[in-house]
Amino acid sequence: MARSMTLTEKILAAHSGRADVSPGDIISIDLDLVMANELSAAVAITEFRKIKGATKVWDRSKIALVPSHFTPNKDIATATLSKMMRDFAQEQSIEHYFEVGRGGIEHVVLPENGFVGPGMTIIGGDSHTTTYGGVGAFATGVGSTDIAAAFATGEMWLRVPPSIKITYEGSLRPFTSAKDIILATIGQLGVDGAIYCALEFAGPVIRELPISGRFTMANMSIEAGAKNGIFPVDATTEAYCAAVGKKDYTIYYADKNAQYAQSTVIDCSKIEPQVAIPWLPENTKNASDLNDIEVHQAVIGTCTNGRIEDMRQAAEILKGRKVHPRVRAIVIPGSQKVYMQCLKEGLAEIFIEAGCVVSTPTCGPCVGGHMGVLADGERCISTTNRNFRGRMGHVKSEVYLAGPYVAAASAVTGHIAGPEQLGKPVAA
């Protein structure tokens, strides 16, 4: 009889043709989807060309290529990388290539187009590929050579990770979102607390969480060092799949007696809006304790918080209010679809009225690429996922991580603030 397995182990066993797998096993898995952006693809394509016997990719319908990081191209060097990927997509007749203007940030684009679903195995040339665990997929980030190998074979070797189960009890406080929960979790685990491990999320708070929030949390699993982060599939997941047109998936459940390397319970009733201060995502504090920290820029969007639900949270705060004179507020809908939805719902108007710039979908400022790079001594409150030294620009600039509510409230006050600290909107 097969051993009792965690959700991650179940998916890995099914994709490696084994009855069961155990943590530490080194296995080869069949991949359902391989993703790359222009930065990782350029190197991957160069490596792919070196493989003798690989002239064609293994399956042109299971590869997604998404220009996202420095796009629309910020300079000649990045234009060259984008062109490499575009030419490769054409040469190999890759079915899922999302040109600028028809896509956006990969981790927003793939889910909303129905490419990720429960039980899938997905790798991406981007560390935040963990995002797709939000719908119960095994999804992990890898480097470009691993992507090249996957282009050729549709397989990847990996070491089966031990699983850590985190159960979220209680209920969310007002203006506390998925971002605050995951920041609090990373604060508790530390940036290497889940190194080489799988994070499996559970509990009543998770069951109430929309898929957008699950994506936010799975996205940041990597910031605790995890190989992947995964959510159990439920009615919310299935409704999401139906809405985006994802069909033909297999639902796996963790066994009752599955073994976890660690089990933790987090009481969400105690979590206030969080901020992670430089230089690590684990440096979490209550937003209300950081009021004396002035900010010069606010970034709202990206693969962590660039979905329509995130835009609505920011708009809820910014409606009828003005961005502080010292602050540049940059709102970045995660995809063209999210951008269009912002227009339809009047959110773009709210942002512009408030004094924000509304940017084309791009990873831009998060990686210090473009569209909001920081100067020496500048400080940004950001809904992105990393606050490493120099992440958004100058080595002496600073990034403070938060959810959309806190980022928007801080843009208004000019210092770090929770939404409950704002006065009444100035105009209806």
Place this chain on the structure above:
Amino acid sequence: MILKGTAHKYGKNVDTDVIIPGRYCNLIDPVELGKHALEDLDANFVKKAKPGDLIVADTNFGCGSSREVAAVALKGAGVAGVVAKSFARIFYRNCINTGLPIFECPEGVDGISDGDRITVDADQGIIRNESTGKEYKATQFPKFMQDLIAGGGLLNYVEKRLQEKAARTT
């Protein structure tokens, strides 16, 4: 393979953004990348590091991004290997795939100071601090990874897999 060089010692959580900042991620050439290796952590690193030197660091080295250019930038700067208490998982894979030797050795890290001369027997995983005369043993790679490295890396392994598949279908 024997690696010999000076140890440049750093702390915990040396992330990929300080190994090679995002602003240089539009570069591909190892030498160009190498000019900016560790720039945001230690602006003098490239000036003081000599080809063949090694990096010695605490836990979670290489955390963050999947950018393979992080491993490539270190190689481009002449770094012969990295000894750390632990490595972030994507960086770990990227080192195996790009041929940057890495050694997981907590005791060695504690026993090596910045500027010490060290010798590493890469095949045996023996790290010797020439400045103190002490020796340390790195954690052994699992058998699969040893074979992968000995077989010339991932792309050679892939070529073999493709041949196996072709043989099965004919």
